[in-house]
Amino acid sequence: MQKFSKEDIDGTRNYFRGQGFEEVQVELGNRRFSYFVMPQGLEPKLEDFVYRATGERGAGYVFGISDNVRKDFRQYAVAHEYIEFTEIGMDTPDRCVKALEEELKLVPEEIKPEYIAMRRRFFKNLIDYCALKPDYTQGDLEEFRKSLNRLDELAEN
Numbered sequence: 001m002q003k004f005s006k007e008d009i010d011g012t013r014n015y016f017r018g019q020g021f022e023e024v025q026v027e028l029g030n031r032r033f034s035y036f037v038m039p040q041g042l043e044p045k046l047e048d049f050v051y052r053a054t055g056e057r058g059a060g061y062v063f064g065i066s067d068n069v070r071k072d073f074r075q076y077a078v079a080h081e082y083i084e085f086t087e088i089g090m091d092t093p094d095r096c097v098k099a100l101e102e103e104l105k106l107v108p109e110e111i112k113p114e115y116i117a118m119r120r121r122f123f124k125n126l127i128d129y130c131a132l133k134p135d136y137t138q139g140d141l142e143e144f145r146k147s148l149n150r151l152d153e154l155a156e157n
Helices: 006-018 071-088 095-106 109-131 138-156
Strands: 022-028 031-038 050-054 061-066
Touching: 006 050, 006 061, 022 071, 031 071, 050 071, 061 071, 071 095, 071 109, 095 109, 095 138, 109 138
Parallel strands: 031 061
Antiparallel strands: 022 031, 050 061
């Protein structure tokens, strides 16, 4: 999975602001982060995409999410990325499923079944999408599969 330099991250943030993408500030418990709402047309092959630009600790971050994602779902899907890449760390085994567990703790019970269904679709699509991209390793795909398997378990209950 690609690591970005501080210069790349800052440049991406400035570009998104220059494009006029809405920047949303989030406070979930003790977590504070922001994300950009991006047109789905930027990544037509991955429905409900989430964008991430992170690197070494201290380099900052840029997150984004497709404008196709339900507004009340967005902060939780981006929280997953925030948790995975700024708290757990890119090189930690099982980082994706660990982030998923933390993400799901944040989702209100009244929307959780629909949210889990959306995330299942996302991870199924993500695995197919990333299998064709050279930036993603078999290890990355396995991380995604573990999250999909966990979502499948939750959907059966």
